[in-house]
Amino acid sequence: MNGTLEEMAVINFLRKQPKTTQKDIAMHIGKYERTDKAITVNLTEKGIIKRKKGKRNGYLEIKTNEIIC
Numbered sequence: 896m897n898g899t900l901e902e903m904a905v906i907n908f909l910r911k912q913p914k915t916t917q918k919d920i921a922m923h924i925g926k927y928e929r930t931d932k933a934i935t936v937n938l939t940e941k942g943i944i945k946r947k948k949g950k951r952n953g954y955l956e957i958k959t960n961e962i963i964c
Contacts, residue, residue, distance in 0.1 A: 901926065901934050902943075906957060909944065914954040 898906075904924040912919065921931035935955060938944045946953050 898938075899934075901930075902938055905931070905934050905938065906943065909955055909957055913956065 901924055905920055908915065908920055908923045917928055917931055917935070920935070921928045924931065924934075926934075935944065939946070943957065943959055944955050945958050947956050948954065
């Protein structure tokens with residue numbers, strides 16, 4: 896997959912912490928929550944991640960086992 900450094904950082908963090916929050920992801924990658932939200936929406940549109948169990952109590956799940964480089 897060809898992705899930005901931020902996208903790769905989000906995916907790698909989701910692999911380590913699968914049921915994390917948007918706030919935790921933003922803190923980990925050093926971006927604002929709004930920027931993190933844009934990245935995760937982008938990854939969702941690309942079909943790489945998807946939200947499970949709704950918006951409030953849900954979490955993001957990686958859909959593909961494709962190697963992210």
